[in-house]
Structures are given as structure tokens and as C-alpha cells.
Amino acid sequence: MISAVFTSLLASGRAQFNLRALDARRRFPALDMAQFSAFLHDGLDPLAVAVAAAAPERAGSFTVAAYDMALELVAHGLAGPAAKNPFLNTVWRELAPCFAPLLASAPVPVLGMLSNAAIHVSGVAGARPAQWRDEMATIAPQLASVAELRAVGQILAWRAGIAHFRLGAIAAADSLPPHLALAAFGEPCADWPQLRTQLLENPWRGNGQGREFGAFTGLGGDFATPPQLRATHDGFIVFSGERHYLLVADAHGAVLHGATPDEYVQASMQLPASVRLDGATVQIGARSMALDLPPGEIALAANEHTLAITSSCTHAVRLLPLA
Incomplete structure (x- = not known):
């Protein structure tokens, strides 16, 4: 009333x-x-x-x-x-x-x-x-x-x-x-x-675990096909299902924006010297992490603060702090 x-x-x-x-x-x-x-x-x-x-x-x-x-x-x-x-x-x-x-x-x-x-x-x-x-x-x-x-x-x-x-x-x-x-x-x-x-x-201040982002569109996710990533200063340019996106992630969340094919072409494929992939194990400096993904199907991309891990076997992106 x-x-x-x-x-x-x-x-x-x-x-x-x-x-x-x-x-x-x-x-x-x-x-x-x-x-x-x-x-x-x-x-x-x-x-x-x-x-x-x-x-x-x-x-x-x-x-x-x-x-x-x-x-x-x-x-x-x-x-x-x-x-x-x-x-x-x-x-x-x-x-x-x-x-x-x-x-x-x-x-x-x-x-x-x-x-x-x-x-x-x-x-x-x-x-x-x-x-x-x-x-x-x-x-x-x-x-x-x-x-x-x-x-x-x-x-x-x-x-x-x-x-x-x-x-x-x-x-x-x-x-x-x-x-x-x-x-x-x-x-x-x-x-x-x-x-x-x-x-x-440090965009990841307060979150040392990182986060996982993305899923198959058929299950309500964002990606029609397993995403491929290249790094930029602000985040990652993603290619999936003939579309391009900018993925921005930090300690508090992850957000997807639109991007262009040119931005994907121009984005970096270079990894920092501290990052190395050995089979299904990622080395980040002195840290070592075993991945639950098939060896040979894993791809890495990294900018100054973040390592992104993708695979042709999943629609998810795993995001880890480099610090």
C-alpha cells in the first residue's frame, strides 16, 4: 500500500x-x-x-x-x-x-x-x-x-x-x-x-589465483569455437568463430569488448622470457604449474601482467597473474 x-x-x-x-x-x-x-x-x-x-x-x-x-x-x-x-x-x-x-x-x-x-x-x-x-x-x-x-x-x-x-x-x-x-x-x-x-x-593485486573466463556459446558462453589469443598492453585480442574481441581481466573481473581483425594481426605473440611451456606444464619464473590439458594442444599469450592459457580442447581462457 x-x-x-x-x-x-x-x-x-x-x-x-x-x-x-x-x-x-x-x-x-x-x-x-x-x-x-x-x-x-x-x-x-x-x-x-x-x-x-x-x-x-x-x-x-x-x-x-x-x-x-x-x-x-x-x-x-x-x-x-x-x-x-x-x-x-x-x-x-x-x-x-x-x-x-x-x-x-x-x-x-x-x-x-x-x-x-x-x-x-x-x-x-x-x-x-x-x-x-x-x-x-x-x-x-x-x-x-x-x-x-x-x-x-x-x-x-x-x-x-x-x-x-x-x-x-x-x-x-x-x-x-x-x-x-x-x-x-x-x-x-x-x-x-x-x-x-x-x-x-599490479592489476592482480589481492588475487594471486587468477581466473577462468569464457565458455561455448551453445552453453550460454561467449565463444563459438575454442578461442585464440594475442596480447596487447590493455588485455588480449581474441579470435573465435570468425569474430574478434578484446578481453580485459584483472583481480576483480573479466570483460569482453568488440575488436577488429587488424587489432588481432597487430597484437603480440611474444612471450616474456620468464614464461615457458614444457609439455603440459607452464613455468612462470620459479613457479611451475601442471595443466589439465593435452600436451601439444596448449597455447600461451602474455602481456606485462597476465598470462593467458588456451587450448583447442576448451572454450575457456585461463588467466594467471605473472607477478
């Missing part, structure tokens, strides 16, 4: 809300008002209650701004019970109320940022949206501005599996007070300049 607070806010501006809904239906003929009504109850009601508690004098202006945004999100199929991805509904209902003071002062930037982040994080294969939501909720009381919210959101998106955000996340942390940057990286007792150097030098 809709809250008394939200009922009162809607009633006090009934005429303007009706006009806004009418205008939205003209601009978006496919807008389903039943879906919109459901999203008002599920998504906007908890927000209005939270903002009214934090800054009652701004609850009315916030509700107007959020109502307009809700209309557009539902019209584009991004919010409501029939949303393409329900995570945005979850963010409005569960996470956004944690930012009530910021929403009261800057409703459009804050709600827009949270909505865009929800769409992006949940749209990246292999990312962990629930982790991002939970960590954002935990750090919310420490954030005092939209700029801090944006920077921390990017850091936590990287830590939730969006590997190509790594350098951007580190740069974003430079704009934060050191204690907040450390909190965002989950290391409140560290020294920020030292941690920053370590993160820049």
Missing part, C-alpha cells in the same frame, strides 16, 4: 502530476500507465518517504523531479514490473533511499547517476550488481557531494567486476579525500599513495 507521505505529496500536486503524465503519454505513445503506477508504488514511494524524513521542505520538489524521471524510465522499458532488467527497480527501492540528503539537494544528478549506473553495471556480463549495490549502501553515509558519489560509484563498479574501469577508478579516487578513497577500495587502514602505486603497478 502506498505510504501516507507519498499520498500527501501526490495529492498536493495532483494537477501538475496529471499534466506531466498526459505530456509523457503524448511523447511516448507506448507508455504503459499500469507499469508506471506500479513503479510509483515500488520505486518512488520509498524514495519520497526517505527524502521527506531527511529534508521535509524539499520533499515536494524532489517528488516532481523523480516523477518526471520515472515516466521516462518506464516509457523506455527500463523500470517497472516489465523492465528489461529489474535491477534499476531494486536500486530505486533499496539503494537510492540511502542517499536521501543528497537526493534532497540534487535530485536529478543523483537519481540520474544511480539509474545510469544500475543500467550499466547490470548490463555487463560477469559483473556483480548486488555487490555494487551493497557496497554503495555501506559507504553512503560518508558521501557529502554528487562528485564523491560519482567517483565512489565508479570505484565500486570496478571492484564489482567491470575490469576496464580500473584506471578510471584509480583516477577517480584521486579526487576524493584519502580516507574516502581508502574506504571505497575496502582498505581503510592503508596509505593512499602507497595503495595507488600498487594498484597501478
